[in-house]
Amino acid sequence: MRNNLPLRSIWALLLGLAVFACKSDPSDDPNIKPEDNRFTKVVLAEGMDEPMEMTFLPGNRVLLVERKGGVKILDENTGEVTLVATIPVNTKYTNKAGVVREAEEGLMGVIAHPDYAKNNWIYMYYADPTDSKHVLARWELKGNELVESSKKIMLEVPTQREECCHTGGGMVFDAEGNLYLTVGNNTVNPREGTSNLDERPGMENSDDQRAPGNTNDLRGKILRIHPEDDGSYTIPKGNLFPEGTEKTRPEIYTMGHRNPWRPTLDSKTGYLYWGEVGPDASVDSIWGPRGYDEFNQAKGPGFFGWPYFIGDNFPYNRHNHADSTYGAPYDVNNPVNESVNNTGLRELPTPVVPAMIYYPYGASEKFPELGSSGRSATGGPVFRKADFKKDAPYVFPAYYEGKWLIVDFMRGWIFAVTMDENGDYQSMERFLPAETFSSAIDMDFGPDGSLYILEYGSAWFRGNANSRLIKIQYNRGNRKPNVSAVADKTAGATPLTVNFSSEGTNDFDDYDQGKLKYEWKITNGSGFNQTLTEANPSFTFAEAGTYQVTLTVTDTKGETNSASLEVTAGNEPPVVSIDFGGLNRSFWFGDKELAYSISVSDQEDGGSADGKIKPEEVAVTFDYVPAGFDPIEVASKQSGVESAAILNLGKNLIEQSDCKSCHQYNEKSIGPSYQAVAEKYPNSEENTKYLVGKIINGGAGVWGDHAMSAHPSLSEADAKRMVDYILAMDDVQANIASLPLSGKVNAVIPEGENGQGSFLLRASYSDKGGNSIGSLNGVDFVALRSPFVDPQTSVDRKGVQLLTTPRVSFMMAGDNSQFALKGIDLTGIQQIDVLAAINQRNGAVGGIVEIRLGSPTGEILGTSEKIGRKEGGGFRPPQGVSMQDWMRMNSNRAQVKIKPTSGVQDLYFIFKNPEAKPEQVLMGINEIEFKNKAEE
Numbered sequence: 001m002r003n004n005l006p007l008r009s010i011w012a013l014l015l016g017l018a019v020f021a022c023k024s025d026p027s028d029d030p031n032i033k034p035e036d037n038r039f040t041k042v043v044l045a046e047g048m049d050e051p052m053e054m055t056f057l058p059g060n061r062v063l064l065v066e067r068k069g070g071v072k073i074l075d076e077n078t079g080e081v082t083l084v085a086t087i088p089v090n091t092k093y094t095n096k097a098g099v100v101r102e103a104e105e106g107l108m109g110v111i112a113h114p115d116y117a118k119n120n121w122i123y124m125y126y127a128d129p130t131d132s133k134h135v136l137a138r139w140e141l142k143g144n145e146l147v148e149s150s151k152k153i154m155l156e157v158p159t160q161r162e163e164c165c166h167t168g169g170g171m172v173f174d175a176e177g178n179l180y181l182t183v184g185n186n187t188v189n190p191r192e193g194t195s196n197l198d199e200r201p202g203m204e205n206s207d208d209q210r211a212p213g214n215t216n217d218l219r220g221k222i223l224r225i226h227p228e229d230d231g232s233y234t235i236p237k238g239n240l241f242p243e244g245t246e247k248t249r250p251e252i253y254t255m256g257h258r259n260p261w262r263p264t265l266d267s268k269t270g271y272l273y274w275g276e277v278g279p280d281a282s283v284d285s286i287w288g289p290r291g292y293d294e295f296n297q298a299k300g301p302g303f304f305g306w307p308y309f310i311g312d313n314f315p316y317n318r319h320n321h322a323d324s325t326y327g328a329p330y331d332v333n334n335p336v337n338e339s340v341n342n343t344g345l346r347e348l349p350t351p352v353v354p355a356m357i358y359y360p361y362g363a364s365e366k367f368p369e370l371g372s373s374g375r376s377a378t379g380g381p382v383f384r385k386a387d388f389k390k391d392a393p394y395v396f397p398a399y400y401e402g403k404w405l406i407v408d409f410m411r412g413w414i415f416a417v418t419m420d421e422n423g424d425y426q427s428m429e430r431f432l433p434a435e436t437f438s439s440a441i442d443m444d445f446g447p448d449g450s451l452y453i454l455e456y457g458s459a460w461f462r463g464n465a466n467s468r469l470i471k472i473q474y475n476r477g478n479r480k481p482n483v484s485a486v487a488d489k490t491a492g493a494t495p496l497t498v499n500f501s502s503e504g505t506n507d508f509d510d511y512d513q514g515k516l517k518y519e520w521k522i523t524n525g526s527g528f529n530q531t532l533t534e535a536n537p538s539f540t541f542a543e544a545g546t547y548q549v550t551l552t553v554t555d556t557k558g559e560t561n562s563a564s565l566e567v568t569a570g571n572e573p574p575v576v577s578i579d580f581g582g583l584n585r586s587f588w589f590g591d592k593e594l595a596y597s598i599s600v601s602d603q604e605d606g607g608s609a610d611g612k613i614k615p616e617e618v619a620v621t622f623d624y625v626p627a628g629f630d631p632i633e634v635a636s637k638q639s640g641v642e643s644a645a646i647l648n649l650g651k652n653l654i655e656q657s658d659c660k661s662c663h664q665y666n667e668k669s670i671g672p673s674y675q676a677v678a679e680k681y682p683n684s685e686e687n688t689k690y691l692v693g694k695i696i697n698g699g700a701g702v703w704g705d706h707a708m709s710a711h712p713s714l715s716e717a718d719a720k721r722m723v724d725y726i727l728a729m730d731d732v733q734a735n736i737a738s739l740p741l742s743g744k745v746n747a748v749i750p751e752g753e754n755g756q757g758s759f760l761l762r763a764s765y766s767d768k769g770g771n772s773i774g775s776l777n778g779v780d781f782v783a784l785r786s787p788f789v790d791p792q793t794s795v796d797r798k799g800v801q802l803l804t805t806p807r808v809s810f811m812m813a814g815d816n817s818q819f820a821l822k823g824i825d826l827t828g829i830q831q832i833d834v835l836a837a838i839n840q841r842n843g844a845v846g847g848i849v850e851i852r853l854g855s856p857t858g859e860i861l862g863t864s865e866k867i868g869r870k871e872g873g874g875f876r877p878p879q880g881v882s883m884q885d886w887m888r889m890n891s892n893r894a895q896v897k898i899k900p901t902s903g904v905q906d907l908y909f910i911f912k913n914p915e916a917k918p919e920q921v922l923m924g925i926n927e928i929e930f931k932n933k934a935e936e
Helices: 007-023 631-635 640-656 674-680 685-697 717-725 883-890
Strands: 039-046 051-057 061-066 070-075 081-087 092-094 100-102 107-112 120-129 133-142 145-158 168-173 181-185 221-227 253-254 272-276 293-298 317-320 325-329 357-359 377-379 404-408 414-419 425-431 441-447 451-455 469-473 496-501 518-523 529-534 537-543 545-554 561-568 575-579 591-601 616-624 744-746 756-766 777-785 795-798 800-803 809-813 815-826 829-838 848-853 861-862 892-897 904-912 923-931
Touching: 007 221, 007 848, 039 561, 051 168, 051 441, 051 451, 070 107, 081 357, 100 545, 120 168, 168 923, 272 404, 293 377, 293 404, 377 441, 404 441, 496 561, 537 717, 537 795, 575 756, 591 616, 616 829, 631 756, 640 717, 674 717, 685 717, 809 815, 815 923, 829 883, 883 923
Parallel strands: 051 107, 107 168, 575 777
Antiparallel strands: 039 469, 051 061, 061 070, 070 081, 092 100, 107 120, 120 133, 133 145, 168 181, 181 221, 221 253, 272 293, 272 377, 293 357, 317 325, 377 404, 404 414, 414 425, 441 451, 451 469, 496 537, 518 529, 518 545, 545 561, 575 591, 591 744, 616 756, 756 777, 795 815, 800 809, 809 923, 815 904, 829 892, 829 923, 848 861, 848 904, 861 892
């Protein structure tokens, strides 16, 4: 029988269904974490010259600044980046020996006024080009024109330029129109990697008590001011020191900072957040605690400890540098500044505010999820949905409401930090763990709701091809394609046939599967334009040149995404090869002498065997890479010796030319010495261009009446190599000696290192170019690491559980759990031991270990006997024994003798115990040890 409902009940039912439908939307449910594949990384711009900070303008435009003074605007509507101005700034310092070096300062920060749409005001923080000071100034930016006559200097921070480092420069506005500015300590980094507390005469730049710990100095602070319409500023109420307080600066909001970076404000609570870069000490010592980077929160004005405290208010010890004696640690309950360099208050504000999150180079016991290795805390924004317009297309889901997203410049992760109702730290989790956001120097949400990330690039003090501005878009509807574009060759002699591949390109929406459209566009900036529409096309480059290749993929809804690569035709890359005498190329087993031989060949230049490539043109280095740094990543970066080898190309060209008939290196001849030329013309792009023209076209009148001969047949590239060598004669790198092409190196662990690092033998050659194509680089290296491998470096995991207290435990759970170690040279390896923890504390039940080649079902190299529980040993090591050695002594060893195998292989470790329950822990893995001798 049908039930007849009253009309109001029907409306109530429909309303309830509507409410239920709204609540079922994952983006509106704070308890449902969105799928990672709903976030898309979009590259907006690449190849900038040291980008520092960004700010958002109306009309989908992003304003960003570069350290050397560049002010650029990215128009997202067109994808064009426009240089609108170059601000004169200082980027150098001159040390006490008179040597000019690169400083961290320059154009350091930028922000648009909250009412930019009405007043066109932007603020920039920069190093004055002549005077030792940092300046905060306001300009009008109308369209793409920076109106120079509108400039108004608002604030000046006196600095020193005898030592590097730490500038700050991050800015943020609050809802009341107050401007927050981070200011670095402007102090030398101490060799000990600890705090700066040197009060000796002449060492003022090594005493942070004269700046961050000084209530009367603006350095090492976060300032809060209210910009006024006339270009001045007033002091808002509620700063650390009321106006008129003796021996204080009223601009100070927080003090006790070493190198505060990018600040952000929680629009709901008003709390201030920022990242802070700490000192370099890797261990606790007589000076005090090891170094920590910090992510900090200020619920109001306060003192954050530096230079007396770090991390969780760990105190440094008093240190009299005059007689090298040490005293008691500083008292966190009674902080005082008794330095002779202090011009402010003796008694400092209390309570001293500890860091919210802090982490050292090694694994953090308190925050183990942050990992280990290099560190440089940048900062990031707090997400509040109310900050965005309702029609903003990419606003993050409610799951991230109130969370602080933090990024580290070195480690490349982003974490989402959750606070409780009081704003105190509660937990954190990795955001998009499959992605790496390396060299992130700024991060913020844009007006469209996307998370924008500005990446500086891999090398300091120069423009980097891998510097980028990217954004992460959240898509609650149709998702953009994920694009992968690769080529089997990216350089070679003409005609150059390149096979392109879109393998790895996909779309997470089922209805787009098999229906994506592909467009490969090939251009060279000089009118060449070719479009290919196959998924995996081939193309032959007949003419020499540098080509940009962009793959654009379109889905059935019209959404597109792109990826680009560069192809250089007309120059075959050099081939560098290291013959390591049949030794294992992955591990160091204690050999003191390592023999090697290097060969280099290049289609255009010849080879090292026939003498056409000279030994001094090949950069050969052998170094110890400390633990915590990836030797392969180090090997991929250009070294100082490599720079010297490149410069030697220029020297060889000089020797082969007629230049030496008129010029000598250090003495005047008919013409000036090269040393005199280097002194007259500072090493700059402008001077390089001028001298290249002089060499090719000739000239007279600068050094006397004798005319300089023209060299019209000399290529501009070779002339530039000659100029680079001349202008770098004062550079120490130009005189660094490279190792010979064959010989022996001594493998000795440096004093103070724990032996867990790596030895890196690296050979590199940059060729002489060809067909108007610039130089290409060839590299080979051997990275010998400790034979004890951390299981956390593994990939392709199944059944792995990570427990984080009291330290990271790598647990294998369930029968057939597994992980892989990629790229292991098995030459000479006879046995592999799995050092495991199977005891009452972790509840492990034991099992066997099987090692397979190439895949989980590949050839079995060996199998261990079953290992069970091993008790005893205690949790903490006895005095004088390191935790690492203690764990090795007390580990259960699953010994696997393997079949003789050579070459670089991928190894899969399979953990078996059919009697174990699902998710039951078989064993905790401490380390994997590779042995070149099997035990009987």
